[in-house]
Amino acid sequence: MALDRKDIEALAAHLESAELEARDVTKITDDYPQMDWADAYDIQDEIRRRKEARGHKTVGLKAGLTSFAKMKQMGVDVPCFGFVSDYMARPDGGEIQTSELIHPKVEAEICIVTKAPLKGPGCHVGAVMAAIDFVLPAVEIIDSRYRDFKFDLKSVIADNTSASRFVIGGRSRRVEELDLRTLGVVLEKNGQIVAMAAGAAVLGHPAAAVAMMANHLGARGQEIPAGTFIMTGGVTEAIAVAAGDNVNVRFQDLGSVSMKFV
Secondary structure: OOOOHHHHHHHHHHHHHHHHHOOOEOOHHHOOOOOOHHHHHHHHHHHHHHHHHOOOOEEEEEEEOOOHHHHHHHOOOOOEEEEEEHHHEEOOOOEEOHHHOOOOEEEEEEEEEEOOOEOOOOOOHHHHHHHEEEEEEEEEEEOOOEHHHOOOHHHHHHOHHHOOEEEEOOOOEOHHHOOOOOOEEEEEEOOEEEEEEEHHHOOOOHHHHHHHHHHHHHHOOOOEOOOOEEEEEEOOOOEEOOOOOEEEEEEOOOEEEEEEEO
16 A cells, blocks of 8 residues: 555545546656555545445445456456446436536446345356346446546556446346356447347356455455445446437347437
């Protein structure tokens, strides 16, 4: 840990204010090049504490940077992790206010809800599969607070992995009824197909992202409780959206999720 508590709190306030006020900032490692990975997650934890202190509930966890190609590009060997708050949820088929966002993008996500706790170290795909209660489809609207999308991974982690909005739709299914690796996803914007993928795009298996999350949290003395909603990471690439766009994502065996940007 390279930063002191005062710096952690100041940077958390800086980044959360940028999120809530929908204004961009430069990446924080420009001013704090010495910050390490623990500092980045400590800043994120402080943002979570700030939200909960104001009465917002943390309603789920999320994984980001879950493709091997993207991890190699960024020079890391594990994804990054964040959380989502209650006010970020929007209804299926509802409207997303672009005035509340900076430069939003959408990603299709295969999500799970746990029925048993998961804790690392040593968590693996088999343990995750045994702990899944059911599977849900969702769309995450990410919105990096960094100007012109110029950032590094530590800055992204501190910024709660660009968490902004999410929409859960479709229908839930028991994990035994699905093959999460081959589950197909088609993302449409304004009636045109703009991205297609399968669950294996997430680390070869979406449960692998959850196992890595459990091991990451275990190293920080935390665990994933039973009943946790988890977004396993973008199946598709992130697609830029603007006011007037309609997005519909079709998930094999799980139905569809839609929204309109206004």
